[in-house]
Amino acid sequence: MNHKNPTAQEIAQSIGSVCLAMRSRRLTRQITRLFDEALRPHGIKTSQANILVAVAKHGTVVPHVLADVLQLDASTLSRNVSRMRSRGWLAETEGEDARQRPLCLAPAGARLLTDLSPDWERAQKEAESWLGPDGARFMDEASQRARKA
Secondary structure, three states: OOOOOOOHHHHHHHHHHHOHHHHHHHHHHHHHHHHHHHHHHHOOOHHHHHHHHHHHHHOEEOHHHHHHHHOOOHHHHHHHHHHHHHOOOEEEOOOOOHHHOOEEEOHHHHHHHHHHHHHHHHHHHHHHHHHHHHHHHHHHHHHHHHHHO
16 A cells, blocks of 8 residues: 555555454344344344343343443334333333333243244354354453453
8 A cells, every 4th residue: 555645545555454343343243143043933133132132131120231241222122122012022011211221031032042042053153154263262352351441
């Protein structure tokens, strides 16, 4: 690349060949597509399954904590939670502020987790085979380091 006055094409070539954001987004889209396809028969998307799993793990959790755990902005979380509540997968416990009422797994959400588990496991194995053992381990370690940063 001409470092004095690079062209837009040279800049794009340089960025496109090394940009971690671009590569991670492409990988994320591919993996999400795999899981979305696996979960489609259950009527749930990967993004909603992540919320369902996080709520189930916490038992009861207020939305702002859930948003922090999942690294979601409040509006994205609120939109998904609203859809999930209307489908009977999540429930709210009593509280004064409707926006901060703790969420819990509804019986239909618990059944959904049980039902989707085999399809999730197949998608997980396929994603792990794409990445290989080192890639899967790297993703886990990088995610943990980034969360601590």
